Amino acid sequence: MSDLVLTLNAGSSSLKFAIFASNTPSAQAEMTGKFASIGRQPVFSVSSADGRSLDKGALATLDNTFDHEKLLALLLPWLAQHHGRHRIVAVGHRVVHGGERFEGPTRVTEAVLDELESLVPLAPLHQPHNLAAIRAVAEWRPDLLQIACFDTSFHRTQERLAQLFAIPHALSDEGVIRYGFHGLSYAYIASVLPQHLGALADRRVIVAHLGNGSSLCAMKERKSRATSMGFTALDGLVMGRRCGTLDPGVILYLMRAKKMDASAIEDMLYRKSGLLGVSGISNNMHVLQESKAPRAREAIELYCYRAASLIAGLVPSIGGLDALVFTAGIGENSALVRQLICGRLDWLGVSIDGKANSENAVQIGSEQSRVKVLVLPTNEEAIIAKACRDYSE
The missing domain is CATH 3.30.420.40 (ATPase, nucleotide binding domain)
Incomplete structure (x- = not known):
């Protein structure tokens, strides 16, 4: 048996x-x-x-x-x-x-x-x-x-400053802090980085988990140092149906001017925003890339603009950038998204090879790129299975 x-x-x-x-x-x-x-x-x-x-x-x-x-x-x-x-x-x-x-x-x-x-x-x-x-x-x-x-466990290695909001400390002490998510995906990518980067795996790496839910993680020594998601899985990047980072004043405006209650605001921000909200068409990146509608293209451009901006914003947490890794459904399969994001990061030394990128190759960085650029499949299930084996022994 x-x-x-x-x-x-x-x-x-x-x-x-x-x-x-x-x-x-x-x-x-x-x-x-x-x-x-x-x-x-x-x-x-x-x-x-x-x-x-x-x-x-x-x-x-x-x-x-x-x-x-x-x-x-x-x-x-x-x-x-x-x-x-x-x-x-x-x-x-x-x-x-x-x-x-x-x-x-x-x-x-x-x-x-x-x-x-x-x-x-x-x-x-x-x-x-x-x-x-x-x-x-x-x-x-x-x-x-x-x-x-x-999904939150991987990010518990972050220093306190990376976890704090600038709110009254009593709330922070109660647990209103930045937790971060997609940790199982990041744990798997961290485990396979040495196979693709050698000694560089323990240096300054940012992983972009891009899917219907999207986030970024800045790693050093293959441990989380900062991430784009915060207290909930609503923060950070534009996502399929979620808004990502939002001025808190927008919430106050919706409550006061639009008379929306908490349930209505939650429904809008979690289910009717993101790629779906901006495009008015779909939360599916493939559908948007096939569409000729101007708003579909605008949604893609916004997704990539925000991703590049937040990647750049994470660089100070690890003191530079040696490798950029794309993973998850969009990260692994959309050459257009990778192209648009990397095109905004050339000042960081990021440059990709067009042919390798279009073929979804593992190594897509150009010969001139000062930053290694990789496309790696994630495997959250393998991390979960390992945890079960460890407990069963």
Whole structure:
């Protein structure tokens, strides 16, 4: 009987999972799958390690009544049945917010779950679904080891100044600080940097995690020194539906002049802004790049302008820039976005090779570039699986 590790990543409208062998350190999953478009018409896809599509069984036909909980109630028995005599011994979860207390992977208990519940207001799009997945697994197999892996943990190595807002210190002491997110992605990129940069991996590196949710992380010695996201996952870069950095006065204006309450403002900033809000067309970068509409191009240009500006703004935290790494859906696949961002950073010594960039090569920096420029796939699931293995040993 072979032991397996299951990883779950529950997003606002998606649910990703992967199966790993528990007795090998390989980052290669034996099976990966995803439910997309949850809340509308869920679509299930699943494939083996070699990319072959697998039989979906009862999960082939789904309708809009299937939320995260119902899908998990179907998925977990399906996984157990599919793997037959192979036993799932641990489940690892991506949990977006771990607050100040959780600085690394943590075994889930009722007390831990209660603490994580208190953080829901800080990550309203993600945390409820993360915790619902944990509860669904507990209902399925109450004694199964569950490990929470936090997007905030990677950033706990930042100095205090990088975490503070200029607000009354009593609020900072209560935990109103910059936490940062996408930490599992950054942890994976940090782990593979030596393979691509050698000794340069421990020097001054900025990683751009660009996707529907986007952020930046400045690293030194492969540890987080500063990041673009703050107290919530709303801050920093322009994102698919989120606004990114916003003058707080805009919130006051919306309350006073537009008579919007907190719920309406939250809905606008989290779900109706970003690429979708600026373009009026879509939050999908590929759709915007294919569009001829002027506002689609304006949304792309704003996304890249803000990214370049914030990359430059992170340079002082690490004292310079030796390498720039693009990752995640947009970062790995949009040559246009990389071109527009790097074009605004030539004064920093950033220069890319047009052909390598168009081919999504790993090394896209030109021969003249003083800064190494890389495109690397991220693998949050591998980091979660490793945490589960460490606890299972």
